[in-house]
């Protein structure tokens with residue numbers, strides 16, 4: 001299923017069933033998947049410019065792998081490449097992938113990619129990465145991970161390529177939702193280097209330093225944003 005003008009999917013296997021054996025479940029990932037896919041379908045089709053050959057959509061910080069398993073087929077022929085620096089996530093990514101019904105497009109096998117070390121990203125230029133998607137990563141990782149992500153994205157993406165960040169953000173230094181301050185405290189209790197990043201004061205300037213121009217935000221469920229950067 002790859003026609004971007006088709007009506008929105010009413011089924012989203014394998015997320016419509018129970019988590020397969022060996023796969024980690026993530027209820028927020030299930031709840032928000034359709035809204036994320038709706039945004040990605042518009043954005044990816046534009047950026048992937050599929051007329052010039054299938055593009056690779058690089059996911060950074062895939063975690064359990066729900067997004068990879070749910071989105072690879074609807075976004076085909078773009079190829080979804082899941083990655084995570086933590087290899088213990090890879091078994092779950094593969095277990096979700098194995099549950100994709102026969103005949104539907106699958107993600108590529110997961111690779112080890114440490115966002116904070118862009119010199120080591122396991123990509124080659126023939127792979128034509130035109131979109132990078134990273135969900136729920138930069139607030140629950142040290143700031144050096146965001147900086148590495150921007151550095152790597154600035155090197156890998158071609159002109160017009162997209163970096164898409166999904167998750168919670170502060171705006172002009174302020175929290176935007178009722179539970180945000182408590183969420184921030186919880187993040188800091190996990191690791192003092194974590195925290196909900198300020199889109200305007202931190203994220204946009206850091207991305208711009210690597211040629212990633214802020215384009216727009218989209219409001220997403222649970223007070224999250226999809227933040228769109230375009231490579232200049």
Ligand SMILES: C[S@@+](CC[C@H](N)C(=O)[O-])C[C@H]1O[C@@H](n2cnc3c(N)ncnc32)[C@H](O)[C@@H]1O
Nearest residue numbers: 061062063085086114115116135136137141145
């Ligand atoms: C909260 S999970 C999000 C998982 C998934 N993207 C989602 O939205 O359900 C954060 C993920 O970021 C990954 N991560 C943290 N630091 C990273 C790094 N330096 N490079 C790549 N991934 C990283 C973690 O291993 C974890 O899988």
